[in-house]
Amino acid sequence: MLRIALAAPLAVLSLVPVSSAHAADGVVCTILDTLPHSVAVGVTPERVTFDVVTDCDADHDVSWALTSDIYQGSSGASWLMLRNYDYPYGEKFTFTEDPNGYYVLDPAHRSGPGTLRGNGWAGVRPLGAGAFYDANHDGIVQDGEPVSYRASSFTLKRATTFGDSFHVSYDAGKKHVKKIRVAGRLQRADWDTATLADLDATVTLQFRAAGAAGFVDVKPVTTVGGVAETTAKVTTSGTWRYHFDGDAVSGETASTGSFVATR
Numbered sequence: 001m002l003r004i005a006l007a008a009p010l011a012v013l014s015l016v017p018v019s020s021a022h023a024a025d026g027v028v029c030t031i032l033d034t035l036p037h038s039v040a041v042g043v044t045p046e047r048v049t050f051d052v053v054t055d056c057d058a059d060h061d062v063s064w065a066l067t068s069d070i071y072q073g074s075s076g077a078s079w080l081m082l083r084n085y086d087y088p089y090g091e092k093f094t095f096t097e098d099p100n101g102y103y104v105l106d107p108a109h110r111s112g113p114g115t116l117r118g119n120g121w122a123g124v125r126p127l128g129a130g131a132f133y134d135a136n137h138d139g140i141v142q143d144g145e146p147v148s149y150r151a152s153s154f155t156l157k158r159a160t161t162f163g164d165s166f167h168v169s170y171d172a173g174k175k176h177v178k179k180i181r182v183a184g185r186l187q188r189a190d191w192d193t194a195t196l197a198d199l200d201a202t203v204t205l206q207f208r209a210a211g212a213a214g215f216v217d218v219k220p221v222t223t224v225g226g227v228a229e230t231t232a233k234v235t236t237s238g239t240w241r242y243h244f245d246g247d248a249v250s251g252e253t254a255s256t257g258s259f260v261a262t263r
Contacts, residue, residue, distance in 0.1 A: 027133045029054040029062050031150035034129050040251025042159035042189045043196065045106040050082055052131050054148075063139065064131040066101075079116045080127075085139045105156070108194040119158065119191045122249035127152040157251040158189045160199060160244055166255035168240055177262055183229040184242045184255050198226025201244060205230060208257070209238040237261040 033053040039046065052064035068080035082101055107121045132147040134140075141147065165185035170177050182205060187196040200223050206215040221228045221242070228242055239257040246252035 027056065027060055027135070028146050028148060029056040029060065029131050029133045030148045031064075031129050031131050031152075034066065034127050034150065034152040034154070036154055038155040038157060038251075039105060040157040040159040040246075041105045041107055041191075042161070043108045043191070043194045045104045045109070046159075047102055047104050050080075050101045050103060052129050054131050056133060061134045061137050062131055063134045063141065064129065067128045069126055085134065085141065107156070108189065108191040117191065119249075121191065122156055122158050124153050125156050127154060155248070157246065157249055158191065159251045160186060160188045160246065160253040161196070162186055162242060162244075162253065162255035163196075164256070166242060166258065168258040168260060170234075170260070177234050177260055179231055180234055180240065180260055181229070181231050182240055182242070182258075183227065185226045186223050186228060186242075186244055186253075187226055188250055198223075199250070200224065200226065201247070201250070203228050203242045203244045205232060206241050206243050206254075207232075207238055208241075209236055210259075212238070215239075215241065215243070234260055234262055 031052055031054055035051045035053065036048065039048050050066055052062070052066065054062050054064075056062050063083075063085035065083035065085070066080065067082075080103060082103060084101065105116075107116050107118065109117065129150045129152055130147050132141055132145045135145055136142065162184045166183070168180050168182050170180045184203075186199045186201060186203060188199040190197040202220050202222050205218040205221055205228075207218050208215040218232060219230070221230045232240070237260065239259045241257040242255040244250075244253050
């Protein structure tokens with residue numbers, strides 16, 4: 001489990017302000033994007049890799065920092081503080097496990113300082129990003145190394161699953177399978193209780209014919225108490241499954257597939 005010692009609240013982006021001064025070789029790295037755009041987390045900790053995308057090519061040593069909103073119970077410390085360069089108020093990557101940008105998101109447990117907990121954390125979370133070309137490759141921002149900033153965000157979602165509940169049933173005694181009954185149970189991570197809870201939503205019954213590249217939508221099915229159950233006609237051999245698109249606070253998921261053969 002990740003333990004985080006917060007030494008300088010929100011300080012990771014207190015870099016050198018952007019100015020007209022350029023680094024020695026004139027390179028300024030503009031932030032184009034931050035990653036990931038969306039993360040779905042269940043009731044166990046999820047190790048996520050964050051990153052900053054700039055317009056600098058691979059030949060430039062880019063240093064960056066990310067921070068996110070105030071965590072519960074704190075008057076000034078951020079729950080997400082990442083950086084890949086040395087900072088005067090703390091050693092390189094004091095706040096993460098690895099210099100590649102890993103962070104353990106754990107909204108279903110309170111494991112120590114800097115963690116977040118509860119269903120209220122689902123939704124769009126802000127990200128503040130800063131990046132600069134480390135011209136002398138010393139891992140420290142210097143005067144003359146201009147920093148670019150970007151206000152960004154990512155969506156934190158409660159993971160969903162059908163688990164092992166999906167099954168297809170039919171009369172195996174008949175010579176030809178003409179009709180099947182398809183059932184499955186959709187559940188979503190409840191970060192308040194650290195358990196899975198039944199989810200009422202609309203899922204899609206999908207079919208992929210034998211030899212086909214992908215699934216096609218057959219019909220929508222509404223879950224009741226998390227349970228999706230419907231019937232379908234069978235005209236050709238192939239794989240059946242349920243798919244849930246997700247929503248603003250719920251992750252996308254698909255059930256395991258079940259192959260039904262016709263004779």
